[in-house]
Amino acid sequence: xxxxxxxxxxxxxxxxxxxxxxxxxxxxxxxxxxxxxxxxxxxxxxxxxxxxxxxxxxxxxxxxxxxxxxxxxxxxxxxxxxxxxxxxxxxxxxxxxxxxxxxxxxxxxxxxxxxxxxxxxxxxxxxxxxxxxxxxxxxxxxxxxxxxxxxxxxxxxxxxxxxxxxxxxxxxxxxxxxxxxxxxxxxxxxxxxxxxxxxxxxxxxxxxxxxxxxxxxxxxxxxxxxxxxxxxxxxxxxxxxxxxxxxxxxxxxxxxxxxxxxxxxxxxxxxxxxxxxxxxxxxxxxxxxxxxxxxxxxxxxxxxxxxxxxxxxxxxxxxxxxxxxxxxxxxxxxxxxxxxxxxxxxxxxxxxxxxxxxxxxxxxxxxxxxxxxxxxxxxxxxxxxxxxxxxxxxxxxxxxxxxxxxxxxxxxxxxxxxxxxxxxxxxxxxxxxxxxxxxxxxxxxxxxxxxxxxxxxxxxxxxxxxxxxxxxxxxxxxx
Numbered sequence: 001x002x003x004x005x006x007x008x009x010x011x012x013x014x015x016x017x018x019x020x021x022x023x024x025x026x027x028x029x030x031x032x033x034x035x036x037x038x039x040x041x042x043x044x045x046x047x048x049x050x051x052x053x054x055x056x057x058x059x060x061x062x063x064x065x066x067x068x069x070x071x072x073x074x075x076x077x078x079x080x081x082x083x084x085x086x087x088x089x090x091x092x093x094x095x096x097x098x099x100x101x102x103x104x105x106x107x108x109x110x111x112x113x114x115x116x117x118x119x120x121x122x123x124x125x126x127x128x129x130x131x132x133x134x135x136x137x138x139x140x141x142x143x144x145x146x147x148x149x150x151x152x153x154x155x156x157x158x159x160x161x162x163x164x165x166x167x168x169x170x171x172x173x174x175x176x177x178x179x180x181x182x183x184x185x186x187x188x189x190x191x192x193x194x195x196x197x198x199x200x201x202x203x204x205x206x207x208x209x210x211x212x213x214x215x216x217x218x219x220x221x222x223x224x225x226x227x228x229x230x231x232x233x234x235x236x237x238x239x240x241x242x243x244x245x246x247x248x249x250x251x252x253x254x255x256x257x258x259x260x261x262x263x264x265x266x267x268x269x270x271x272x273x274x275x276x277x278x279x280x281x282x283x284x285x286x287x288x289x290x291x292x293x294x295x296x297x298x299x300x301x302x303x304x305x306x307x308x309x310x311x312x313x314x315x316x317x318x319x320x321x322x323x324x325x326x327x328x329x330x331x332x333x334x335x336x337x338x339x340x341x342x343x344x345x346x347x348x349x350x351x352x353x354x355x356x357x358x359x360x361x362x363x364x365x366x367x368x369x370x371x372x373x374x375x376x377x378x379x380x381x382x383x384x385x386x387x388x389x390x391x392x393x394x395x396x397x398x399x400x401x402x403x404x405x406x407x408x409x410x411x412x413x414x415x416x417x418x419x420x421x422x423x424x425x426x427x428x429x430x431x432x433x434x435x436x437x438x439x440x441x442x443x444x445x446x447x448x449x450x451x452x453x454x455x456x457x458x459x460x461x462x463x464x465x466x467x468x469x470x471x472x473x474x475x476x477x478x479x
Contacts, residue, residue, distance in 0.1 A: 028172035037232040038164045042176060044222045044230070045157065048112065049181045051218035052150060053189035055119055055143070058211035061193075062122060063139045065208055066132040087148040100385035104156040105226060105234040111153040112223035118146045119216035123209035155389040160233040162376040162384070171318055171326070171373045178314045178369060182307075257383045263327075264379060264387060266451030267371045270334045271391060272398050273444030274367040277341045279399045280437040281306055281360055283406030284430040291428045292350050305354040309361025317366040324467035328460060330370040331449025337363025338441020345435035374452075406433055 033039045098107060125138045165173055196211045226233070258264045282303070289298035313333070321329050340359035347353035372388075379387050410429040455463065465471070 028169060029176070032165060032169045032172045032176065035165060035169075037230050038161070038173060040225055040229045041157070041161065041164065041233065042173075042180065044108075044225050045177055046180050046185060047218045047222040047225070048150075048153065049185035050189055050192075051115065051119070051215050051222070053186045054193060054211065054215045054218070055146065057189060057193045058208055058215055059119075059122065059139060059143050061197075062126065062206075062208040062212060063136045065206065066126070066135045066139075087144060087151045097386060097389075098152050098156070100159070100383060102156075103234050104160045105231060107156045108153050108160075108233070109223045109227035111149040111156075112219045112226060114149045115146045115153075116216045116219040116223065118142045118149070119212055119219065123205075123212045126209060127204055151389075151392070154392060155385045158372070158376065158388040158392075159381070159385040163381065164232060167377050170377050171369070174369055174373050174376065175314055175318065178365075179311065182314075183311050257379075258387060258390060262451050263374065266448045267330065267374060268391060268394065269444060269451070270330055270367060270448030271371045272394055273441055273448070274334050274337050274364045275395050275399050276402045277337050277437055277441040278306065278360060278364045279402030280406050280433060281341060281344065281357060282399075283403040284410050284433050287410045287428060288344070288353075288430040288434065291430060292347075292353060294350060298350055301350065301354055302357050305357035306361040309358035309363075310365035311361075312358065313362030313365030314369050317362070317369060320468060321464070322467040322470060324464060325454055326370045326374055327452045327454045328449065328463065330367055330374065330452065331445050332460070332464060333363045333366035333370060334445030334448055335363075335442050336445075337367065338438050338443075338445055340438070341441055342435055342438025345431045345438060406430075409433060 033042065119142070122139050122142050125142075126135050129135050129138060161173055161177070162170055192214070193211055196214065197207045199207045199210060201207065258268055285302045286299045289295060289302060292298055294301075317329075317333070337360050340356045340363060343356040344353055344360070347356055372391075375384070375387055375391070410433055449460070453460075
């Protein structure tokens with residue numbers, strides 16, 4: 001099934017089109033879901049993502065329900081959310097080694113089976129443990145272990161997808177997985193949680209117990225589908241002769257690949273820059289809303305606009321740019337997001353600010369989509385799991401740190417009113433931070449584009465205009 005060679009970084013020349021085909025219609029969707037192994041993996045992704053989001057909601061609600069004091073409820077809620085971020089900080093690189101070193105089907109099935117047992121143990125623990133403190137403590141431990149399992153599951157899945165599809169369908173597959181993970185399943189999880197929460201309590205069994213039990217069953221179903229229905233994702237049963245076998249050596253091999261390969265280095269720099277910009281927007285949004293004269297409602301609008309833009313960029317981006325080189329699309333998406341972040345710094349009204357937030361989200365979504373498509377199609381299978389694991393870990397850490405740091409910085413910053421002709425602005429620390437982040441984002445986009453550009457000598461803006469307007473490419477005709 002794998003058609004790889006060392007010359008082009010892991011993809012067979014015959015399997016890669018000279019230019020991305022674009023998919024303004026639905027033909028690519030039906031072609032991708034028509035491939036049975038990918039269709040089943042997509043189903044598994046939906047089940048697993050539903051379980052992740054439902055576990056986040058139900059686990060936090062279950063823990064906070066074990067205590068009655070408002071302060072204790074807040075502490076319990078915050079604790080179970082925080083512990084789910086820790087595995088990425090501690091074990092992220094190791095998860096990539098597992099994806100590259102172990103059989104991926106067995107790895108995914110085992111991790112889903114582990115999550116089934118862990119999520120089921122939470123409501124069981126609530127019924128058998130003696131004190132609320134013990135229940136909250138075990139809930140935190142179980143969620144930490146479940147997120148550790150998810151950390152291993154995700155790079156194994158990401159590394160397996162390119163082996164199931166022709167290269168021309170990889171971008172469509174990534175669009176489907178991103179929309180499923182960040183669009184459909186969060187909504188479905190919220191609806192399921194809301195529906196279960198309306199059920200009556202049966203003795204000591206609360207709706208939160210039922211929600212967690214249902215959550216556990218999604219992982220059991222996912223494990224069964226992976227193990228019994230998708231044998232095609234197996235294949236990590238050994239290492240080539242002469243390849244490093246120790247954990248430290250494999251981590252070092254992955255690090256050398258990321259830092260020493262222009263494509264991987266440029267993609268990682270670009271994706272982290274895009275998510276850092278999104279983190280700055282999230283971290284400053286509440287204070288920025290005040291500079292617009294609004295409150296929580298304004299904050300909610302900006303937050304919603306950012307993620308709506310992410311969905312729009314993921315879904316509509318490939319159709320808009322058409323056959324533009326995906327390497328160039330990646331760099332330009334980051335530049336677009338950076339420029340929009342800078343635009344937020346000078347937006348005088350909510351309507352303009354919300355539009356800029358949509359563009360920031362769209363740029364980040366397009367950058368992430370094009371980035372993981374390039375990684376999946378052009379990074380060798382032997383190190384792909386480690387690259388995805390590093391990116392997954394780095395994105396979470398970058399997003400978390402930028403949100404936290406910006407929240408602290410703008411929280412202590414001063415706010416001043418500035419009159420420039422008819423424009424009346426609050427010059428706050430949040431706006432200064434957004435301006436700096438926007439300029440930095442544009443610079444990172446330019447740097448990433450220079451690292452990975454595959455059409456040197458062809459003007460970038462003219463190339464983009466030809467692709468968007470569907471004009472013939474003179475450079476190809478002249479050559």
